[in-house]
Amino acid sequence: MKGIVFNLLEEIVVREHGDDTWDALLDAAGVDGVYTSLGSYPDADLMALVAAASQALALPADDVVRWYGRNALPLLAERYPAFFAPHDEARGFVLTLNEIIHPEVRKLYPGAVTPAFAFDASDPDRLVMEYHSERRLCAFAEGLLLGAGDHFGQQVEIVQPECMHRGDERCLIEIGFGP
Amino acid sequence: MSGEPLERAQRRLVRERAARLEAEAISERATRDLYEQQQRLVLLRTVAKAANEAASVEDALTTALAAICEHCGWPLGHAWLREADTLRPTGLWAGDAARFAAFRAATTDLRLDIGEGLPGRVLAAQGAVWLADFSRVLSLPRAQAAGAAGLRTALGFPILVGSEVVGVLEFLTERMLARDEDLIELMAQVGTELGRVVERQQAAEQLLHQATHDALTGLPNRVLISDELGRALSRLRRVPTDRTAVFFVDLDGFKAINDTLGHASGDRILREVAVRLGQVVRPHDTLGRLSGDEFILVCESLADEQAIAQIGERILDALREPFVLEGEPFQLGASIGVTLAAPEKEPAELIAEADTAMYRAKQLGRGRCEPYSEELGARLRRRSELERALRSAPHTGDLRLHYQPEVELRSGRIVGVEALLRWERDGTTVMPGEFIPLAEETGLIVPLGAWVLDEALRQARVWERDATIRQTPWTSVNLSVRQLADPEIMTRVADALARHESDPSKLLLEVTESVILEDVEAGLTVLTGLKQLGAEIAIDDFGTGYASLSYLRRFPASAIKIDRSFIATLDDPRTLAIVTAMVELGHALGLTAIAEGIETAEQLAVLRELGCDLGQGFYLARPAPAAEIEPLLRVGQLLSTAPSS
Numbered sequence: 001m002k003g004i005v006f007n008l009l010e011e012i013v014v015r016e017h018g019d020d021t022w023d024a025l026l027d028a029a030g031v032d033g034v035y036t037s038l039g040s041y042p043d044a045d046l047m048a049l050v051a052a053a054s055q056a057l058a059l060p061a062d063d064v065v066r067w068y069g070r071n072a073l074p075l076l077a078e079r080y081p082a083f084f085a086p087h088d089e090a091r092g093f094v095l096t097l098n099e100i101i102h103p104e105v106r107k108l109y110p111g112a113v114t115p116a117f118a119f120d121a122s123d124p125d126r127l128v129m130e131y132h133s134e135r136r137l138c139a140f141a142e143g144l145l146l147g148a149g150d151h152f153g154q155q156v157e158i159v160q161p162e163c164m165h166r167g168d169e170r171c172l173i174e175i176g177f178g179p
Numbered sequence: 180m181s182g183e184p185l186e187r188a189q190r191r192l193v194r195e196r197a198a199r200l201e202a203e204a205i206s207e208r209a210t211r212d213l214y215e216q217q218q219r220l221v222l223l224r225t226v227a228k229a230a231n232e233a234a235s236v237e238d239a240l241t242t243a244l245a246a247i248c249e250h251c252g253w254p255l256g257h258a259w260l261r262e263a264d265t266l267r268p269t270g271l272w273a274g275d276a277a278r279f280a281a282f283r284a285a286t287t288d289l290r291l292d293i294g295e296g297l298p299g300r301v302l303a304a305q306g307a308v309w310l311a312d313f314s315r316v317l318s319l320p321r322a323q324a325a326g327a328a329g330l331r332t333a334l335g336f337p338i339l340v341g342s343e344v345v346g347v348l349e350f351l352t353e354r355m356l357a358r359d360e361d362l363i364e365l366m367a368q369v370g371t372e373l374g375r376v377v378e379r380q381q382a383a384e385q386l387l388h389q390a391t392h393d394a395l396t397g398l399p400n401r402v403l404i405s406d407e408l409g410r411a412l413s414r415l416r417r418v419p420t421d422r423t424a425v426f427f428v429d430l431d432g433f434k435a436i437n438d439t440l441g442h443a444s445g446d447r448i449l450r451e452v453a454v455r456l457g458q459v460v461r462p463h464d465t466l467g468r469l470s471g472d473e474f475i476l477v478c479e480s481l482a483d484e485q486a487i488a489q490i491g492e493r494i495l496d497a498l499r500e501p502f503v504l505e506g507e508p509f510q511l512g513a514s515i516g517v518t519l520a521a522p523e524k525e526p527a528e529l530i531a532e533a534d535t536a537m538y539r540a541k542q543l544g545r546g547r548c549e550p551y552s553e554e555l556g557a558r559l560r561r562r563s564e565l566e567r568a569l570r571s572a573p574h575t576g577d578l579r580l581h582y583q584p585e586v587e588l589r590s591g592r593i594v595g596v597e598a599l600l601r602w603e604r605d606g607t608t609v610m611p612g613e614f615i616p617l618a619e620e621t622g623l624i625v626p627l628g629a630w631v632l633d634e635a636l637r638q639a640r641v642w643e644r645d646a647t648i649r650q651t652p653w654t655s656v657n658l659s660v661r662q663l664a665d666p667e668i669m670t671r672v673a674d675a676l677a678r679h680e681s682d683p684s685k686l687l688l689e690v691t692e693s694v695i696l697e698d699v700e701a702g703l704t705v706l707t708g709l710k711q712l713g714a715e716i717a718i719d720d721f722g723t724g725y726a727s728l729s730y731l732r733r734f735p736a737s738a739i740k741i742d743r744s745f746i747a748t749l750d751d752p753r754t755l756a757i758v759t760a761m762v763e764l765g766h767a768l769g770l771t772a773i774a775e776g777i778e779t780a781e782q783l784a785v786l787r788e789l790g791c792d793l794g795q796g797f798y799l800a801r802p803a804p805a806a807e808i809e810p811l812l813r814v815g816q817l818l819s820t821a822p823s824s
Contacts, residue, residue, distance in 0.1 A: 007203075019192070037203040038210075086311075086355040096354060099252060107214040108207060 001043045001135075002109065006035035009049065012071045028052035040109065043135060062139040062165070069143020070150070077151055080104075090148040090156065091127055091177050095119060117141075131171040136164045138171040145175055154178050219365050222250045226369050230376045236260070237271060239376040243369060244273030244348065251362065253352040255279050255330070257286065259298045260346045266291045266298045278328075282351075285324035296320045297335040298347040305344055307336035307366060309358040325351070332356040336366040340374045340381070348373075395446055396453035399467035404475050407465040408526035411479050416522040422481040423520035427533030428456070428494060430472040431512040431545045436504075444504050448511070455497040459490070475530065484519075485620065488559050491515050491548030499546070514540035518551035562617070568604060569614055569623055573630040577603050580634050581802035584811060585655065585773060585795045588787050591818030593811060595687060597655040597795065598635035599802045600627065619661055628662045629671055636679040636686070638805050648812045655687040657719065660694050663705050673712055683713030689740065690716065692724025703733055710735040717773065722761060731768060738793075739765045743776025746796070749785050762789050 010033075013022045026033040029048035035041055050068075054061040077084050083100045087093040098117055105112045115135075120128040131138050142158050149156030155178025162172040229242035240258040248256045255274040259266040268286050276283065291299040296319050300308045310333045316322055325333075330351045338346035348370070391403035399407065411423045430452065437445035449472065456474060460466050465477040478490060494515055501508035516536025520529055532551040540549035550556040572578050578600065585595035602609040618624040639654045662668060676683050688709055694702045706716055717738040722745060741761055748754040758774075765772040774786050777796030786794055799817055800808075811817065 007200075019189075036199065038206055082357075086357055092355070099354060103252065107211045 001041055001046050002037070002105070002112070003035045003039045003041060004037040005046060006041060006049075007037050008072045008075055009046075009068055010035070011075060012068065013053075016071075025049055025052050025056070028056065038108075040112075065137060065139040066143040066146070069140040069145075070147040071143075073144050073147025073151060084151065088152070089177070090145075090152040090154050091175075093148055093152070094127065094129070094145065094175070095121060115141075125176065127175045127177070129173045129175060131173060132164075132169075136171075138163060138165070138173065141171075141173060145173070149177065215361075218250060222246055222365065223368055223372070226372045230372045233376060236376050236380050237269065239373060240269065240271050240346075240348075241273070243373055244271060247348070247350060247366070247369065248273045251350060251352075253334075253350045255282070255352070256348065256350045257283075258346060258348050259291070261302070261344060264293055266302060266347055279330075279351075282321065282324045282328040282330065285321050289320060291320070297333050297349055301335040301337050301347045301349075302344050305337060305339075305342065307334065307363045309334050309363065311355060311357065329353045334362070334366070336363065336370050338370045338373045338377060340378045345374060345377045393468040396450055396468050398453050398474075399465060401467070401469050404465060404467040404469070404477065404530075405526040407467075408477055408520075408529060411465075411477060412520060412522065412524065412526065412529075414479070415520055419522055421479065422484070422486075423477065423479045424481055424487045424490070425518050425520060425529045425533045426476040426478070426490065426494065426548075427516040427530065427537040428474040428476065428498075428513050429515075429537050429541070430498070431514055431541075433472040433511060436509060436511070440504060447504065448502055448509075451502055452498065455500075456494065459493045459497050469530070475533070483620075484555065484558055485562055485617075487517055487519075487550070487555075488548070488563055491517060495546065495548060512546045514545050515548040516540055516551060517548060519555055565609075565614065566617060566621055566623070569602070569618060569621075569627070572602060572604075573626055578627070578630060578634075579603055579804065580631065580638065581804055582638075582808045583795050583802040584652070584800045584808070584817060585793050586799050586817050588774075588783065588791055588794050591816050592650075593652055593815055593817055594793065595653040595655055596808065596812075597657075597689075597802075598631060598638075600631050619659060622661065624659050624661045625665050628657075628659060629675075632656050632672065632675050633678070636675050636681045639681060639685065640679045641805075642809070642812060645809075648809070648815075650815050651685070652812065653685040653687050653715070655689055655717065657689045658694075660691070663690065663694055663702065668705060669708050669712070672709060672714065676712065676714075684715065686714045687717050687738065688714050689719040691719045692721070692730075699730065703735075707735050722757070728764075731764075736770060738771040738773055740773045740775050741791070743796075746774050746776045746782055746786070747778070749782050755785070758786075758791075759789055762791050766790070 010022055013025065022033075026049075029045070029052040031045045031048055050061050050064050053059075053064045057064065083096070083104075084093060087096075102114050105114050115131065115133045115137075118130040120130075129141070131141055138160065142160075145158060146156050157176040157178070159174045160171060161174065162168040162170060164171050225246040226239075226243045229239045229246075233239035233242065244256040244258060248254070253274065256272065258269045258271045260269050261267075267290055270287070272283060289296070291302075293299055294303040297308060297310060297313070310316065310319075312331055313319060313322070313325060313333050315326075319325070325331075330353055332355060333349060333351045335347050335349040337344040338348065348366075391400060391406070392398065393400045408425065415421055415423055430448075433445065433448065436448055449468070452472075452474065453466075453468065456466050456476065460476060461478070463479065465475075467475045467477075469475055476490075476494070478486075481487065495513060498511060498513040501510050503509070514537050516533045516539065518529055518532040518536060524532075536549045536551040540547050543549065550559055568577075579602070581599045581601050582596040583599060584593045585597060586592065587594050600611060600615075602611075602614055615624070618627050635654045635656050639651065642648050642651045645651075658668075665671070672686075672688075675681075676686065690706065694706070710716055715738065716734070716736045717740055718734065718736050719740050720742045721739040723742045739761065741758060745754055745758050745761075749758065762772045771792045772790075774782075774791050774794040775796065777783050777786065777794045777798045779798055782796075783794065783798060800811060
């Protein structure tokens with residue numbers, strides 16, 4: 001897992017709940033908390049942090065991850081404005097995720113493993129996104145989609161008819177973008 | 180110093196965190212820049228390598244297109260090359276060819292002028308053009324195709340040799356991308372690199388052109404002429420029936436011009452000669468300059484040997500016109516040697532033969548075209564003498580008409596005579612097969628045909644007035660395609676009829692189906708006009724043409740003449756079936772059926788049996804001069820006994 005994922009999480013937790021909360025989460029998760037965006041860290045660290053937050057907030061882990069994704073998106077927009085500038089609505093932006101994430105991540109980390117999204121854009125009213133990853137972070141993707149809706153000022157409706165957490169082969173995320 | 184220790188510690192923490200973020204950002208930027216720099220270097224190295232090693236411009240473009248598509252992650256790229264002031268698509272594409280098949284098809288036939296389309300704009304700007312959302316720019320020729328393919332951003336940049344745009348590369352993507360100056364700068368380097376390849380190829384082509392062309396006239400030199408001759412000879416080895424002639428043209432009196440007026444004047448003459456010769460030759464002939472005032476002309480696929488003489492004449496005519504130097508006319512002229520290529524010969528051998536013949540032309544008094552071989556010379560001479568003689572034949576009284584009776588098969592009654600042209604030359608009869616094709620080729624058939632018509636009508640009038648001939652027959656006269664195409668034909672026929680006070684209904688004009696093959700409407704118009712004059716029309720050589728039967732409905736004919744080849748093979752059951760059908764077809768359409776070339780009693784019997792109306796042939800009567808036909812006309816009857824029916 002790339003360091004930036006931990007950095008963004010830290011930034012959001014500290015902003016929303018203060019430094020002490022972040023410290024407490026690190027302690028509860030049993031991780032040392034030394035993360036820089038230049039490095040890569042065990043996936044287990046993130047899972048442990050999510051589990052700790054889930055416990056502390058008495059929220060399902062997926063909800064925590066979704067909340068994190070939704071809040072991470074504006075920070076990404078702040079750091080990488082060029083990827084957002086050409087778009088005036090969320091659907092077009094979402095469709096470019098593969099083209100942005102892959103090249104950009106590889107520039108910094110040769111050989112990085114990135115998630116691949118397959119899109120079915122044949123229906124103009126709803127976008128179907130297929131997500132398949134060992135990390136099973138479909139909730140993070142959902143959060144980012146909601147965040148993209150926030151960014152472009154659009155309502156976003158999401159249903160997941162298939163989900164790896166429910167034993168399916170893959171996650172299918174159906175997205176409806178409102179006006 | 181201010182604040183509590185905790186507060187200071189917190190401030191330090193914030194500072195440290197900010198410092199970390201900045202360090203990360205700096206490092207990320209450096210890493211990213213380094214990565215991008217490396218990628219650019221990889222691309223430029225790929226293009227440079229292609230530019231250095233590619234065997235052709237196309238190879239280099241293909242490599243560059245693929246490398247750029249990969250570098251940018253753009254799904255489609257294409258190369259255009261410049262031709263004069265337009266750009267033409269090369270058909271070289273990179274990227275997802277299958278997905279954009281429709282867009283590629285919309286590109287294939289485009290020729291873009293300066294300012295037209297993305298490539299044309301690049302040509303106008305002599306620099307990169309970036310179009311975002313370009314499918315909405317409706318003035319672009321491919322806007323619609325781009326829209327359909329979902330292509331939204333396009334980048335075009337020039338391939339430059341110096342400051343000249345020699346080509347344009349274009350790249351397209353479905354993504355909406357803002358103008359990227361770094362990318363444009365990189366592509367400028369690619370364009371310059373590819374320009375080197377084009378420049379190299381241009382230089383190579385120019386060297387090749389210089390090595391194979393004469394600098395003064397721009398014509399092929401000995402090297403290229405030999406090359407072309409070699410190609411012509413190998414073609415001749417495959418198609419031995421083809422005729423290829425090599426002309427060696429040497430100016431008469433050129434040395435005097437050079438000596439008295441100087442080389443500059445001589446050079447102007449030579450350039451003018453090249454232009455004049457260029458106007459004489461056919462587009463696919465090879466015209467070249469050997470050296471000095473020696474020119475070579477190679478003509479392939481000549482229809483016949485007569486064409487050789489004609490080309491020689493045209494060259495002589497072209498160079499006989501005075502050349503004007505500083506307002507003064509100078510008379511030159513040329514001596515020409517010509518030889519026929521033969522498969523076993525070599526190019527140099529043919530040039531030497533033509534040269535030898537040219538030398539003889541000089542010796543024989545210049546201003547003429549001499550063939551190399553005796554046989555060719557003899558054939559050409561005989562041919563040109565024949566033409567000359569034929570030209571004067573209508574005036575020298577050497578032309579004769581023979582007449583062959585056309586007989587009603589049922590009764591044996593002579594109902595018509597066909598007028599047949601004979602040429603008495605120096606006491607011997609030249610057969611029609613020998614001079615009619617020549618007359619057709621040279622157009623002499625028109626005056627000859629006019630003579631035939633006039634003479635036949637004159638003779639018919641004589642018979643008309645002859646009281647001993649109770650029933651004057653009609654006269655059949657052949658009209659060739661060439662005669663029918665003569666714009667004067669109607670007047671000629673009308674005048675001849677009037678001159679001899681002839682009954683037009685007693686004139687049967689015979690035309691072949693080929694008359695209407697080339698231009699149905701024109702053919703039918705002329706025939707209908709002739710019919711309106713009162714003359715009758717017969718379709719000659721019926722069954723041998725390629726016309727479809729549908730023309731029969733509109734052909735204003737009153738008779739068909741079944742070709743002699745059918746009559747000769749009447750014993751073949753299939754021929755018999757065909758002739759039966761022809762007679763029935765004729766009758767069904769109200770046409771009289773006439774059989775040509777009846778040579779035996781059996782043929783006559785079969786034709787009678789079939790109900791064929793009329794016939795002619797050696798068995799009935801041979802063609803003969805009017806004086807010998809007259810006794811038959813007085814009897815009016817050929818077959819002593821009518822058939823038992």
